[in-house]
Amino acid sequence: MTTALGGILRALSDASGRVLVEYRGRRFTGADLLTRIEARAADLRQAGLGAGQTVLIVVSDNLAAIEQMIACWMNGSCGHFVDFRSPPARIAEWRARLSPSLVVGLRAMTGGDVRIQPRDPAATDGFLPVEADPSSRALHLASSGTTGLPTLTDVTQARLAEVLQHSAVELHRDPRGATLSSVSVAFSASAYLWLRHLLVGQPILALDLVHRIEELDTALQRADVVECSLPPGAIRRLLALPSDRVPRYPQLVRFSTVGGPARPEDKVAAVTRLSPVFAMTYSCAGVGLVSRIRGAEILERPSSCGRPALPVVVEIRDGDRRCGPGEVGEVVISTDRVTGHRPGDLGWLDAGGYLHLTGRVQGLLSRKGVNFSAERIVSACLSLPQVIDAGVAVLDGADGDDEAHLVVQAARDRGDSLAGILARHLRQTLPVTEQPDAIHIWSDLPLTPAGKIDQRALCDKVRKKRDDREQH
Known part of the structure; x- marks a missing residue:
């Protein structure tokens, strides 16, 4: 697989008769998704989209947003996701930074004109996709921007293909069921999840981005759901629900929190009450996975987010000085591709090499x-x-x-x-x-x-x- 586009299109074709996405009670096969993506690509081309251009994709529906991203690739362009709940000032920032040729979505968005696309696009005959250049830009990867202006990293088709293939090998050795998706693909980890699952043909059960905690709980109890990643706030809300069943989600094979550190007491409760496979994952844009801690390790070191995963090296620095074990400082991350990345987190390393996060630099x-x-x-x-x-x-x-x-x-x-x-x-x-x-x-x-x-x-x-x- 030399490009992400080529790999995903082949995977959808190979899974033409299998259900890959379930959303709002409807099931979509690989063939269904290909038809919908081609229709969206034709709409973008009709709107004047060409190779090398950028599209701002308004995310109010993960399925449609992913279809729109792949449709951009089929026109030789790249996309950038922005959540429809973003404040107008944030949207204006993205428009100024990226100068998109088009802004597309299923609904209007404050702060700019949006080319509204149908939720269910009509089939199109005779659309010919542009052959993706491996060196062309596939997407703009953005940091969370919780405390400052998000940083942007351009990801090429070839690099995205490499990342998706690597993560597919690591995470899909035993795909026995569906993955539950409830987080907007405007969050890069969620976007990667969707693209990776389409690539390997593992089903996705998608919830509306705005949902009640009871809906999430019901979906997590489905026997066919084996994987889910949630932000710490959602974990805390699940723990607040009354329950007489322990663990609450015994069928889960992978269950983790992403998007920020969870409180130690929440992590312990998640392991003991929700699922014994619960894990906390620490990752950052431009680097990927930094560390992970799960199950029994959490009970032993509840304040930690795990040891750095090779080839990741984590240092704690106070200015130019490297801190010793137990000293709090700024987290600095290096890999075989990135040197001295500063995600803006404060933390410390214990004598066993486990990383503990304490807050944000800002x-x-x-x-x-x-x-x-x-x-x-x-x-x-x-x-x-x-x-x-x-x-x-x-x-x-x-x-x-x-x-x-x-x-x-x-x-x-x-x-x-x-x-x-x-x-x-x-x-x-x-x-x-x-x-x-x-x-x-x-x-x-x-x-x-x-x-x-x-x-x-x-x-x-x-x-x-x-x-x-x-x-x-």
Whole structure:
């Protein structure tokens, strides 16, 4: 396989009579998907798309978005996924950075014109795909952008084919069932999952991107679902569901959290109550898998995200100084392809070589000359059962110290008294210098496609509320 496009088209043709995707009660065979992709490719060509151009793909439906990406490749162009829930300012950034020839999707998107495509495209006769050049750009791989402007890495057709083949060998030695997909393909790990599964012919059960936790739970209990990766927030919500069955998902072969570190207590509970195969995966854009810890290892080292996976080398640095075991510093990652990559995480290595993450570099606060991580406030907050999720917006204070605004998503009917409960709890668990300057109770927190709290959007919203209040 020299190109990702060639490999996937051959795989779909080989699986012409087999169901590869189930979505909204419908089943799509390889032949169905080929027909739909060709129809989308014809629509893009009719709209003037040509080789070497870029398409911004609005993701409100993973199946349609993946079809649109492959349709771009069939026209010799590349695509970039953007989640339909992204704030207008973020969408404007992508348009300015990528200068797309087209913006396509199933629905309108704030901040720009979108060429609306049908959910079920009509079959097209006589479409001839462009032969993909192995050196041509297949997609723009973006970092999460939780704390700053996302970094972009161009991935060629040849490189994408290589990555998909490697991961297919590693992860699909025993494909005995379907993989559950519930995370937007605007998150690169989810996009890779879809492309990899289409390549190897392993079925995907897709949920709507906006779904209730009960729907996710029901899907995870299906006997034919053997694999799923979820953000830490979803794991925490599953653990909050009442259950008299342990483990809750005994049929799972692979079950992991991606998109950020889970709390140690959540990881332990996931292993003991949800599935004994539960794993935490630490990865980053441009590098891929960094480390993984699973099952019994989690019970032994609940705060760790595992040992770096060869050929990955992780160093902890404080400026130019390399930190020793137990010292907290910035995580620096090197592989046979990447040297000195800094994903923006803080952490430490123990004597056994296990990596422990403690927060984000840009999540550090400084007060009266004392530095500490905003994650300490979040962790203390999440220990309360009334809290669904929490984040800290770090703003510049008038006296030169950082302001910490704690923003909490509360369980239903618990918001009125929660601010007082939180304030008392934090006074009992954190030193004076780490107390938040303000506590905000919101019904929802802004999230990235990976399910992480969108720190930029959070800070922008809190800053606007603070400025509006000061003006009045």
